[in-house]
Amino acid sequence: MGLIIKAISTKKELKEFIKFPDRLYSGNKLYVPAIHSNELLTLSFDKNPAFEFCRAKYWLAYDNGEIVGRIAGIINDRYNEKHNIKYARFGWLDFVNDKKVLMLLFQAARQWALSENMEYLHGPLGFSSFDASGILIGGFDEMSTSFAHYNFPYYSKLIEEFGYKKDVDWVEYNIKVPEYVPEKFVVGAELIKKRYNLHSASLKNKKDILKYADDIFKLINNEYKDIYAFSQLSKKQIMALKKQFALFLRPEYISIVLNSTNEVVAFGITMPSLAQAQQKAKGKLFPFGFIHIMNALKKNNTVEALLIAVKKDYQNKGVNGIIFTDIMSAYIKNGINNFESTREMENNVKINNLWNKFEYRQHKRTRCYIKQL
Incomplete structure (x- = not known):
């Protein structure tokens, strides 16, 4: 059977899509599982109100029948219209440490984006700013916050090998009360x-x-x-x-x-x-x-x-x-005694300066990538 990519077509496959990271990060003490029922609401076309102005498609990668990767392709038409751009997003990206797996995932998202007349692919991003976003590029020894997403260090290395460049970075702080x-x-x-x-x-x-x-x-x-x-x-x-x-x-x-x-x-x-x-x-x-x-x-x-x-x-x-x-x-x-700031734009000086009055450390950094199609 070998390595294949498949677009999700059933609720059973969607649930497998949601649960895949739990198996990938099994035993990892820093990974925080998302609540499955919340993920199901977010990813269901008939449940998430964002589908009033978003389009999406999801894929799973299999190696000899075993799931080894996942990716979502999203087009937020409201965002594109406001900024007069043709951007597709990729999100919910997780994969084993295998460049071939990531290649299949990116190919699927890219081909879909091109078929929808998009010009760029950026992410990881969700339907809205309330969805987990970004690839962790610093702070791998820190536990993820409740609504963020942890990933292994190899993610950024392999993503960049496919020509994706930094678009923006977010930073996180731990502040002592x-x-x-x-x-x-x-x-x-x-x-x-x-x-x-x-x-x-x-x-x-x-x-x-x-x-x-x-x-x-x-x-x-x-x-x-x-x-x-x-x-x-x-x-x-x-x-x-x-x-x-x-x-x-x-x-x-x-x-x-x-x-x-x-x-x-x-x-x-x-x-x-x-x-x-x-x-x-x-x-x-x-x-x-x-x-x-x-x-x-x-x-x-x-x-x-x-x-x-x-x-x-x-x-x-x-x-x-x-x-x-x-x-x-x-x-x-x-x-x-601990205050965790969630992800802030690295150039958001007004917010970043709030922590200068306290004992703090900037301990995580997350990146959104972009590539022209």
Whole structure:
């Protein structure tokens, strides 16, 4: 039978596509399995709202009947139309250490992209910025965060051998939570509030958070619009994201900053790390995976950043100080000593400079590649 590539055509094959990395990284203590049910929703044409403006195709590579690689091809028409480009994306890329396997995967994605009149192939990227993206090129001795994707060091080497070049890099930081909230943070936050007539939303439960959700996503669409690979979220996508993340939210780890008319002008959303819980769950929420997730939400020493945004009119005015002052006391109270930033553009100086006030280290780097077809 030998080495072959096959486009996915059944739900059984899609489930095999989803589970392949779990076998590839079996025994690896740094790999964090994605939740299979969430992956199934994302990749299903009839479940993911992104398919209102995206097209996709998935392939599995087999060697004598055994799965040895996977890749997704995605075209985000909304993103292409906005930027007047013809880009296809590749994502969900995993493969054994064999150049021939990667060649088959890239050939399949390339031929499909050409048949759809695309001019470039870039990735790894998903349907939206909420999907895992990038190839890890630094930090192979660090555990992946909850919603990121770990990979072996040979990935980047083989990808580059096929002529793919760096398009952008993302970096990640580990920040040590101080033993107490610095007084200058507290004083500074109060001064900023008075100067610009701002206040922090009272968040006692998830209902308090969700009542601001639409304004938060509106701010995301406005302030993230020029971020690499971001495309505006639709109403259906927003509804799906609310449902997906509602379970994981803890009010004390979230800050929402309002102006005098109670308009959301900034927010920071962090959550307890689920990485170790997902390892214990092995990709399955039931029967016991859900218990591991709930335990991690209640007792943890690490939090991860999900989202942060400040309305343009309030940027460079110290509003970030309000956000960190709001949530830092909760970290200290609950025994949190590690803060994991999720992937940030390497040239996003405004965000990167936030960590200079703390003990920190830049410990991971991830790359998005591009190649003209």
